[in-house]
Amino acid sequence: QIQLVQSGTEVKRPGASVRVSCKASGYTFTTYGISWVRQAPGQGLEWMAWMSANNHNTNYAQNLQGRVTLTTDTSTSTAYLELRNLKSDDTAVYYCARDPSLVAPGNWFDPWGQGTLVTVSS
Amino acid sequence: DILMTQSPSSLSASVGDRVTITCRASQSIRKDLNWYQQKPGKAPKLLIYAASSLQSGVPSRFSGSGSGTDFTLTIRSLQPEDFATYYCQQSYSTPPVTFGGGTKVEIK
Numbered sequence: 001q002i003q004l005v006q007s008g009t010e011v012k013r014p015g016a017s018v019r020v021s022c023k024a025s026g027y028t029f030t031t032y033g034i035s036w037v038r039q040a041p042g043q044g045l046e047w048m049a050w051m052s053a054n055n056h057n058t059n060y061a062q063n064l065q066g067r068v069t070l071t072t073d074t075s076t077s078t079a080y081l082e083l084r085n086l087k088s089d090d091t092a093v094y095y096c097a098r099d100p101s102l103v104a105p106g107n108w109f110d111p112w113g114q115g116t117l118v119t120v121s122s
Numbered sequence: 123d124i125l126m127t128q129s130p131s132s133l134s135a136s137v138g139d140r141v142t143i144t145c146r147a148s149q150s151i152r153k154d155l156n157w158y159q160q161k162p163g164k165a166p167k168l169l170i171y172a173a174s175s176l177q178s179g180v181p182s183r184f185s186g187s188g189s190g191t192d193f194t195l196t197i198r199s200l201q202p203e204d205f206a207t208y209y210c211q212q213s214y215s216t217p218p219v220t221f222g223g224g225t226k227v228e229i230k
Contacts, residue, residue, distance in 0.1 A: 106213035
């Protein structure tokens with residue numbers, strides 16, 4: 001079955017960086033995009049970024065520009081999110097999701113990874 | 123950016139009730155509107171895409187309608203497993219992808 005499996009819980013200090021992985025299986029990785037969405041505790045969903053797994057084009061949310069980078073390893077069908085200069089309000093569950101579009105972020109997201117909790121605390 | 127506004131933010135309902143959740147876009151988004159269900163501690167799950175298309179495997183008691191700026195998610199006969207938070211998401215003008223604030227459906 002189509003599945004996205006993410007890496008485990010992270011605890012980081014303010015100013016540090018975190019890298020979250022998302023391993024895809026059950027479909028041809030390079031025929032879809034991957035979007036990343038985060039959810040702060042008790043809050044709604046916030047789209048962060050998108051990458052085409054085909055040509056590696058990216059789009060980032062404006063409020064995260066300069067702190068976030070998406071990469072992929074097509075040999076292992078794995079997508080990565082790196083977030084730098086972490087702040088306390090980056091504490092959230094981070095989700096990857098398969099995105100049908102290879103051109104721009106959006107369409108719909110299905111399926112989603114199980115989520116990775118990132119806690120930023122001194 | 124397109125602002126998505128859901129109403130109500132929460133509701134209480136009983137098993138068997140018909141439930142309607144509304145999502146309004148700040149500008150026309152044609153039918154580029156998707157709905158998700160999220161249960162506590164779990165990832166969101168796609169229910170409806172392109173305003174009214176039911177995702178494979180989703181029970182037929184869920185339906186979506188609307189176009190332009192006003193959209194509706196209807197649960198025809200609420201079941202115990204439907205108590206969750208529901209989000210709308212526009213895919214008309216991206217980036218950024220934007221979500222509604224969510225509607226929590228609770229047991230009355």
